[in-house]
Amino acid sequence: MIRTYKYRLYPSAAQEKNLLLILDVARHFYNMCVADRKWSYQLEQRSVSKTEQLRTVKRYKATFPQAEQVHSHVLQVVAADVDKAFAAFFRRIKAGETPGFPRFKGRGWFDSFGFKEYGNGFRLDGRRLKLFGIGRIPVRWHRPIPENAKIKTVRILHKGGGWYACFACEMPKANPLDTTGKVIGIDVGITALITTSDGDKVDNPKYYRAGQKKLRTLQRKLSRAKRGSNNRRKALSAVQRQQEHVANQRADFLHKLTYALVQEYDGVAVEDLSIRNMVRNKHLSKSILDSGWGLFKEQLMYKAESAGREIVFVNPAYTSKTCSNCGAIFEGLTLADRWVQCACGLSLDRDHNAATNILRKVGWDTSMNNNVVPLSLPDGKGKGKRRSEAARL
Numbered sequence: 165m166i167r168t169y170k171y172r173l174y175p176s177a178a179q180e181k182n183l184l185l186i187l188d189v190a191r192h193f194y195n196m197c198v199a200d201r202k203w204s205y206q207l208e209q210r211s212v213s214k215t216e217q218l219r220t221v222k223r224y225k226a227t228f229p230q231a232e233q234v235h236s237h238v239l240q241v242v243a244a245d246v247d248k249a250f251a252a253f254f255r256r257i258k259a260g261e262t263p264g265f266p267r268f269k270g271r272g273w274f275d276s277f278g279f280k281e282y283g284n285g286f287r288l289d290g291r292r293l294k295l296f297g298i299g300r301i302p303v304r305w306h307r308p309i310p311e312n313a314k315i316k317t318v319r320i321l322h323k324g325g326g327w328y329a330c331f332a333c334e335m336p337k338a339n340p341l342d343t344t345g346k347v348i349g350i351d352v353g354i355t356a357l358i359t360t361s362d363g364d365k366v367d368n369p370k371y372y373r374a375g376q377k378k379l380r381t382l383q384r385k386l387s388r389a390k391r392g393s394n395n396r397r398k399a400l401s402a403v404q405r406q407q408e409h410v411a412n413q414r415a416d417f418l419h420k421l422t423y424a425l426v427q428e429y430d431g432v433a434v435e436d437l438s439i440r441n442m443v444r445n446k447h448l449s450k451s452i453l454d455s456g457w458g459l460f461k462e463q464l465m466y467k468a469e470s471a472g473r474e475i476v477f478v479n480p481a482y483t484s485k486t487c488s489n490c491g492a493i494f495e496g497l498t499l500a501d502r503w504v505q506c507a508c509g510l511s512l513d514r515d516h517n518a519a520t521n522i523l524r525k526v527g528w529d530t531s532m533n534n535n536v537v538p539l540s541l542p543d544g545k546g547k548g549k550r551r552s553e554a555a556r557l
Contacts (some may be wrong), residue, residue: 165335165470167313169405172304173293173320176230182233182298182328187233187322190242192365194223197246198266214247233297235285243320253462278319284514286318293329295320303329312336324408325401340472347431349517349523352460358421359515361523366421371413372454379406391542420521422463426471433526435518436477478525480518488512488520 175183201212221239221428225231231239256263267273279285285296292300307380309315313333321328349361357368382403389396425432439458443449461477468475485494490508497504497514505511512520 165293165337166316167333167335168309169309169313169331170321170335171306171329171331173329174302174304175298175327178302183322183327186229186234186277186297187274188271189228190232190238190277192228193221193231193239194242194246194267196220196267197225197243198249201246204311205288212440217243217246233358235279237280237285238277241280250532261546268269276319276321278317280317281317282317287339288315292317293357301327301329310335311332324404326405336452338470338472341427343430344428346429347523347526347528348425348429348431349433349478349519349521349526350425351435351519351522352437352455352457353515354448354455356515357455359513359519361516361519363513363516365515369413369417369457370451371417372450375406375410379403379410382406391402404511414454415459418456418460418463422460422467425464426467426473429473431476431526431528432468433459433472433476433478433522433528434464435480435483437480449502471485476526478522480522483521483525485519486512486517486521488517 188461195218197220200217204210204212205402218240221236221243224239225234247264252264253263279295287294289300291303291305292299292301309331310333313335315333317332321330323358323368351359353359354368356365358366375502382399386396386399386403389399437457439452443452445452458557465475482493483506485497487489487494487504487506487508489510492506492508494504494506502514503511504514504517510517528537
């Protein structure tokens with residue numbers, strides 16, 4: 165099992181200059197590989213393989229003085245990335261999708277480079293990361309890499325004006341958590357991010373809408389700055405940092421939420437929504453994307469896999485319009501109706517009713533859920549304390 169651990173880097177001014185140089189060399193080599201494949205096919209009807217482009221690394225380093233201090237593995241990883249891009253392009257063509265031809269990367273559109281073997285180009289030196297051609301870079305170790313993890317590769321990422329190291333680690337097979345005997349159904353929404361079949365609700369923090377006023381101000385400043393100027397570069401960096409901050413808030417909240425669900429329940433049934441189609445609704449698209457349903461699904465899947473839990477995705481058809489008590493269909497129910505009542509005596513919150521139907525569609529035994537203690541779920545209102553620079557290093 166492969167897990168990736170991401171940490172913030174704090175390079176010096178000289179180290180950042182060298183990092184940007186390596187990033188620029190890698191970008192130019194990426195564009196050269198894309199051009200080689202494109203023109204070889206258009207002019208000679210010949211396909212260039214990954215092996216052929218790997219052979220050009222040595223010639224590239226010998227031709228361009230800027231590439232001398234760049235480790236060969238960095239350029240080999242670039243060649244592998246180009247091969248993946250073209251493989252995905254042809255896969256989309258065969259699947260009948262609308263393909264996007266691999267693009268040439270301009271400045272600002274190429275944000276990472278990697279090393280493919282621990283100890284060859286990169287290694288950990290105490291609490292710092294030592295990179296070929298860069299030196300020892302301070303790392304913010306906000307959590308330790310597990311002792312039983314074997315570091316395989318690293319990718320250096322430049323994002324939002326900051327630098328990050330993403331360590332891909334090979335993990336031994338995880339031991340499953342102890343069973344609790346409890347299962348749950350979940351209905352996702354906009355006002356309440358999730359509603360469970362036990363009646364618990366988790367409010368949607370709406371981080372994007374909360375930070376939209378500040379983002380709007382920063383974007384106005386960016387639009388007024390002269391193109392190519394230092395002020396525009398600084399304004400762009402400020403916009404990127406704000407957007408990254410919102411994304412980090414959302415990811416952190418969903419990590420805590422999915423962790424609590426996996427720890428508490430043996431089985432989780434979630435409605436399988438077609439998010440790509442739903443965001444076509446211009447009235448709801450911003451709220452749906454701000455909720456992070458796709459990220460919630462992704463995190464829940466990989467955490468459940470490592471914990472030995474079961475995740476089932478249920479067809480959401482008629483889960484809201486069906487009475488969870490007698491199975492009758494509610495006629496004329498609209499999105500504005502948040503409470504449902506049935507002739508059988510059921511009077512229930514719409515989302516709670518849907519979550520109950522989702523759980524019943526799976527057919528799990530719910531006898532252990534009778535005396536369930538309300539689940540302790542995050543409310544999305546917590547704020548982390550700012551750490552000192554000394555603590556970061």
